[in-house]
Amino acid sequence: MSSLRAKMQDVFNEPACEQNRGKDAKARKEGCSKPLTPGAAAGGCAFDGAKIVLQPITDVAHLVHAPLACEGNSWDNRGAASSGPTLWRTSFTTDLTELDVVMGQGERKLFKAIREIKEAYGPPAIFVYPTCVAALIGDDIEAVCKRAAEKFGLPVVPVNAPGFVGSKNLGNKLAGEALLEHVIGTVEPDDAGPYDINILGEFNLSGEFWLVKPLLDRLGIRVRACIPGDARYFDIACAHRARAAMMVCSTALINLARKMEQRWDIPFFEGSFYGITDTSEALRQISKLLVKKGADPEILDRTEALIAEEEAIAWKKLAAYRPRLEGKRVLLNTGGVKSWSVGHALMEIGIEIVGTSVKKSTVEDKERIKQILKDENHMFEQMAPRELYTMLSEHKADIMLSGGRTQFIALKAKTPWLDINQERQHPYAGYDGMVELVRQIDLAIHNPIWRQVREPAPWDCRPAMKDELPSTKSETATVQAFKKFAGTTADDFGEC
Template sequence: MSSLRAKIQDVFNEPACENNRGKDAKARKEGCSKPLTPGAAAGGCAFDGAKIVLQPITDVAHLVHGPLACEGNSWDNRGTASSGPTLWRTSFTTDLTELDVVMGQGERKLFKAIHEVKEAYGPPAIFVYPTCLTALIGDDIEAVCKRAAEKFGLAVVPVNAPGFVGSKNLGNKLAGEALLEHVIGTVEPDDAGPYDINILGEFNLSGEFWLVKPLLDRLGIRVRACIPGDARYLDIAGAHRARAAMMVCSTALINLARKMDERWDIPFFEGSFYGITDTSDALRNIAELLVKQGADPEILGRTEALIAEEEAIAWKKLAAYRPRLEGKRVLLNTGGVKSWSVVHALMEIGIEIVGTSVKKSTVEDKERIKQILKNDNHMFEQMAPRELYAMLSERKADILLSGGRTQFIALKAKTPWLDINQERQHPYAGYHGMVELVRQIDLAIHNPIWRQVREPAPWDCQPAVRQELSRTKNETATLQVVQEFAGTTADDFGEC
């Protein structure tokens, strides 16, 4: 536990974070997360955060050391996609019971489970996740993993992030520490080149990174490792030979980006692939970083030519949607990098932003929003369901973009809703992704169902019908009244 405590303190003291550098020593030790209520997880525990970051590594076996419920709670918790291996979709757990705890069988059972996974699946690596229970009873995960690696001849990586140590965001960073300590730098690639880059914090949600990677391929830029989206273990193990890096989600893996820069001289920048302008800026920044690292400057010209070509295609497709969407009002209830990148993307085609949440956004994210919106009046830390419902029911927004947890508020308010979070079914990254996002917004707003559900029911416009329904005392009579007025609308009865 002493090593875990040291890692947590190191994560809190993050010099790459501008906000953290401005704090005194005492404030840095407290970290950036809000204080938690005892027993609460504040949107996810550290174990959940670590699993989110590492599970998209597709050819690795992810073994949870703890009760069965911990694995069931975190399996497939993001809509990431794989272009090959499917091992990451298989759940592995030691399934500790009360008897195992009482008899002290935790470490023995973990060692046996590692052997069984190795024999049955032969993965290049096994990631082991301790949980609250196994951390509290004192199972030495690191010792078991070290012994198993020596005996079975494969990488066994301890991910020391039990749930009780902190929030989901802390778990994200502890997962990055596990990669630094046990994975990155353990394999020397034999094909390193001057155009190799790493993409950090990209989860390949709904396969959206596959809309970006072809652009990099056309420029001759190779993604040495995308961490974690659609990643392979050996690619991450050789990620230290990349020449530059782009960080997509700073709140998750900024410690990984900084330490890779310090150890292996891999400069990084934070960018976004959401929206036409941000995608173009990201491609330019990647090319410029590579040139600074020794690549041929001619890549700058090729990058500009590619940007000009792709932007022209995208704007031509978006032109059909502008008359239908210009002036439409969007309420964005998400967080992190999407709180500003999606805002910028939508404003490019004339959509008005009436509000954007900044619940999971960094100080830098909030500053970007202020620059884009010219003020902070449209930012809110969090909005209670009652307030959100009131805003939507009063038609202050034409559509809500959010995660699945708030969709029913929008539906109750009879307002169009579109999933923008990790459970979404459509990819929105890159030039083609931006066109798809606008297309989905257009489909949602102009769906004819909204006009129909907002119309008053016929019996609300005809008092006689309402009185007849209230008078009937049995289901048969009620059905007769309903059938009599079936197919009628409010127009048939005049205004209410």
């Protein structure tokens, strides 16, 4: 636990974070998480955050040392995609029970589980995640992992991020610390070249990175490691030999990028693959960093040629959507890098951003939003569901882009909604991804179902009956009602 406290303190004191540098010593120790409200959802724990960052490493076995529910609640909670191995789709847990806790069998059970995974699957490495129960009973995870690695001849990586230590974002950073301490730099590649880069904080959601990688391949740029999207253990172990790096989500892995720059002189920049302009700028920045590290300057000209070609194709495809979408109003209820990158991408084709959430956004993210929107009133930290519903029901936005948590607010307000978070089914990165995003927005806004659901319900339209059929005293009320209805036609009903 002492080593865990030291790591947490190091993460809290992140010098690459401008917001952190502006705090005093006391505030810096408290980290960035807001105090939790009793009875309110915390938005994920540290274990959840660590699992999010590391599970997309596709050829590794991910073993959760905890009761069964911890693994069940965290498994496959993001739509990351793999181009090869499927071992990461298999759920492994030691399934700690009350008897294991009382009898002190946790460490023995963990060692046995590691042996079974090694014999049954033969993975290149096993990542072990202790959660709250394992940490509270004092299981020495690092000692067990070290002994298992010596015994079975494969890396067994302890990921010390039990849920009670903090928020999901803290877990993201602790996962980066685990990679730095136990994985990166442990293998020396024999094919290192001047055009090798790392992509950090890219999760390959719905296969998004596969829309960007072909662009880099055409430039002769090799992605040494994409952490964590569609990653392989060996690639991450060799990541220290890359010449440059791009940080996609600094909120999650800024500590990893900074320490790799310090240890192995790998310069990095923060960019985005959302939108035509941002994708082009990211390609330019990658090429410039490589040239600074010794690559042939001719890559700059090839990059500009590629950008000109791809932008022309993308703008030609988007031209068909501009008349249908220009002037439409979008509410972005997301956070992090998407708070500005998606908004900037949509504004390029004439869509108006009426509001964007800055929850989980860094100081740099907020500055970019101010430059793009030119109005701080369009930024909100958090909007209560009632306020969100009011805004949508008053038709102040034509569509909302958000995660699944708020979709039902939009549907209740009879407003089109599109998933922009990790559960999305379509890739939106790169030039082709931008075209797909605009296409999905167009489909959502112009779906005829919205005209229908906004009309008054049939039962709210009171029919105006004409002449009633004669009835006798012997008829029941049901028979009289049936005769009344049978004697009417479509013309007998009044207007809504």
